[in-house]
Amino acid sequence: MADAVEPSEVLVGTAAQVAVEADVPVAAPDAGERIIGRVLRFGALVSGGMFLLSVVLEAAAPAWATAEVLNVLRGAAASILVVAPVARLMVSGVWLGLNREWRYATAAAAVLVLLALGMGLGWSH
Numbered sequence: 037m038a039d040a041v042e043p044s045e046v047l048v049g050t051a052a053q054v055a056v057e058a059d060v061p062v063a064a065p066d067a068g069e070r071i072i073g074r075v076l077r078f079g080a081l082v083s084g085g086m087f088l089l090s091v092v093l094e095a096a097a098p099a100w101a102t103a104e105v106l107n108v109l110r111g112a113a114a115s116i117l118v119v120a121p122v123a124r125l126m127v128s129g130v131w132l133g134l135n136r137e138w139r140y141a142t143a144a145a146a147v148l149v150l151l152a153l154g155m156g157l158g159w160s161h
Contacts, residue, residue, distance in 0.1 A: 045119055056140060068127075068128070068131035068135070071131070072124050072127055072131075075120065075123050075124050076120055076121070076124055078120070079117065079119065079120025079123065080117070080119075080120065081116070082113075082116055083113045083116040083117040083120070084113075085111055086110070086112060086116070087112035087113045088112065089109065090106050090109040090110050090113070093105075093109075096118060111113055122148070122151060125144055125147060125148060125151075126144075126148065128144050129141050129144030129145055129148065132144060
């Protein structure tokens, strides 16, 4: 019969804490992951800022903040929110290609082609 584990022996915490306590090396995020994070963060922050600006302008109601201006601002914010994951996929595909991960780079390219086909068919019909 296996030895019972005492509650004090159970490791509690995040995976990184468990790895440190177990003396397991933890890989730092590479440059590709940092770039991808920056792309997504940039998209979210810019889009969120534009949405917030449109709400503030609507509440303040300056003379130049017409419905058309607010709609354009909100449309641009929504577009950036949609484009950010596509940009992430493009960055991932390039990064994978540079690291000679051909299978995954090809998969990323195939997904981009499918997205482009979907968008093209959506606009033409």
